[in-house]
Amino acid sequence: MRLPILLTLAAALVATTDLAAQGRGRRPRPEGAPNPTAPATPEAKPADDKKPKKHTAIVGGDVYLGTGQRLTGATVLIADDKIAEVGHNLTLPEGTTVIDAKGRTVSPGFVCVVGNGMGAGRNGPFADTVNPFDPEIKQGLASGVTSFLAGGAGSGPLPTAGGNAVIKLAWGDVKGMVLQEDSVVGMSVPLSPADRDKLVETVKKVREYLAEMDAFPAKKAADPNAKEPQVPQGAEKLVAVMRGQAVLWINSGGLGFNPFGGGRRSGPRTNDVDTIRAALDVAKLIGKGVVLQKPTSAWLVPDEIAATGSMVYLSPRDRVPADPQSPDTTGSNIASAAILAQHGVPVAVTCPVGMFGGAGVGTGGIMGQDLNTPHLDAAFAIRGGMDNRKALRTLTLDAAKMIGADRRIGSLEPGKDADVLILDGDPLHYATFVTTALVNGKVVYELAKEPLYRHLAR
């Protein structure tokens, strides 16, 4: 028993050095997520639970944790729908279903920050309309997607209701499909001076409200008749953002797309450094990091973005030439993701803007092929110079952060949802296939049993 512990400690040490080498050291771990590689209580099984847990173990694979680390020949132990432990030489409880992953890689399920279809409902609340038998779910799982944000963020001068939900591809499970609703709130920049004034005003009110709320318990104790402070009208979403219950997405490119512009969503002057600064201005105003949606020229101001604690999602495959009038503040760069990551900005990837809009992973794009290759966008980030291991985070943990779901998904850490992929190669290699996918601890996709890729000999 001593040797394994030593081994895990060594692994942890290596992992930590890795982290530092990747410039990750100064970013805090997600709250509530214990260090995965040092299982402090290897035998601490919740024996007092009423219902015996159903255990599944994925054994012997090269495990990518999604945090940037990799454990060779490790085991992922799943209890019901959560990850119980990840490490070497784990003691498997009796009756554990063992899935052999020797010679394979194991990765957290991919998280797409923008998606559509795949069983997400369309009318009414998501929980009442999801379609757990949508064939697109299988297609998504075959591509490694296990969660995505459906519905997108809203837009407007003030943070608005998104009408969105984090959907999990839990085949056949209505309840398991909706992780949370409205965890993303959207708005657009640049703001007119009047709108900015209004935003400043609202933020001030929200701050006052939050301060009152903080003081309220004490006040209530002193005076039982004390009235609970009211949420400032129209600021519910902003309150959620400033409390950290929702993530603010800022669109700095306008929503209209130009079908005649060679597939570009808008002209070269949107998403330039000025509009990105306008978005960062909002972040400073509310004192929270925001998510910049496909900020074409973000690579020109990575430090400014990092300083506000903001995040970025983009497609390394989007190409926007610089405006000859202002070449220093416009245009895209294949190295965007790498540059931003080097400066400590979390980056997530999505598919490129198509001829007819639709930058979401799903079958909405041309021929529906965006759904088949989400991992290739991460591969293109590597081509742009991003660290090989860190690139996986663009599809896992960092993507989960952007949709406000990183406490539940995005990495293989104890306590998180058991959304796990077993792949026949490097997760981001173009020729890799998902052989098995688990969502909420249940096997929902098996390459050999589904007709999708059965015809491909290997």
Next chain:
Amino acid sequence: MTARTKSLALLLALASATVALAQDARPLAFTNARLVTVSGAVVERGTLVVRNGKIEALGDNVTVPAGARVVDASGKTLLPGLVSAFSRAGLQAQPRAEEPMPGGRRGRGSPMPMPSGGGGGGTANKAATKAVDGLYAKQAVFGDLLRAGVTSLALTPVGGGFPGLGAVLRPDGKTLETLTQDDDAFVQVTMVRDGQTKKLLKETFEKAQKIVDDRKKPPTPPAEAKPAEKPPEAKPAETKTGEPPKPEPKPEPKPEEKKDGPPPGQNPQGQPQARPQPQAQPKDPNLEVVADLLEGKRRAIVQIDSAADMLHWQQAVADGVKFPRALLVPRHDPLAGSIDVVLDQVKAMQCPVLLSPDLTTQARSRILVHPSKQLHDAGIEVGFAFGDNPQTVRAVWFRLAELVRHGLPADVALRAVTLVPAKMLGIDKQVGSLEVGKDANLLVFAGDPLAANGRLETVWLAGREVEKQP
């Protein structure tokens, strides 16, 4: 025996009767026919005797009564008439305005949304609305359907949730009176995958259960006068068919109220409707209908379009909510799961299932499948909803042939368009099979109905030959 003595008595009565009745009263005999009874064994070469529109006798050892009009059916096959338990024929002008706009905010790429039947969720319980009130009787479609072999058909209310009371029609004549056989045959319940409908289903069943519980309480206060005239409105129609409430499909936990056949028709009036509350609230007839359903006094046809909808139905309607019902899946939806994907849940419904007879595809592939065999193998009674388009109805034999080729037993396939839908509509005592005492609704086929040489030659409705189209 009784049938024989009865017929004897009838014969005597007829002998002394005047000629005026002769036309109808003259018995009719099909001889040398292959009789596909559907309910029992096939009689390879037998005789079927019809008198007064009913089947008087059938078998291979039946003598043709004296004076009978004999139809030589050598080489012909006799089948009971088709029963369509899912039809909207005659409802053309039904307003469909209350459909909610399909919201566009969910982005692109999702499969086509609209559940065929539901036409959108309803926000209101309209269970007491009779579908026949929206019937346009003067339509050629009924004659066309009859000539295509449909001798009984439902009138299915349109809408989500509780769109109303379905009727049973006899496609005979062009007036409401001649068409309507039972204007209060079943409660239509339609699952639509949206928040409104799920909420409506959940709340309505809960409220109705409360009414049921109230009814069970002893009627203590004699002082309370009878409530408003309103409630009876929903009920009296039940009298038409002899035994509308069939307790068989789902034995209710408290059957004592309905042990004997006749009462339910009168029950509503006779029942202690006055509730102990001091102020007599006007009852909601719609809720009363659902309460009757929960008490087992009515039957329902529950429409659930896909496997996904079935899971949502289970979320909305508690397991404990039991009532006499049939499940209707009028359309395959491979994009939301064919119904056999949730076989266990279908089994748990404990009721017959009415499916579209068309083959469907597995998910997005071109692999042709049909859930009927799996359901049948799992012990679930399977029927087919072949709709209300005369062209489609004429093709139903071809569809059945395909299904038999896919493994469904032929006798099951034939029962699925006759006796099973009749059971779902509660008219299986009168129609649906070739049995003594049932209506003589007959289809005369040259050849095997399922084979290419099979041809529907004549249709007989209650012992009368249906005229071919002029």
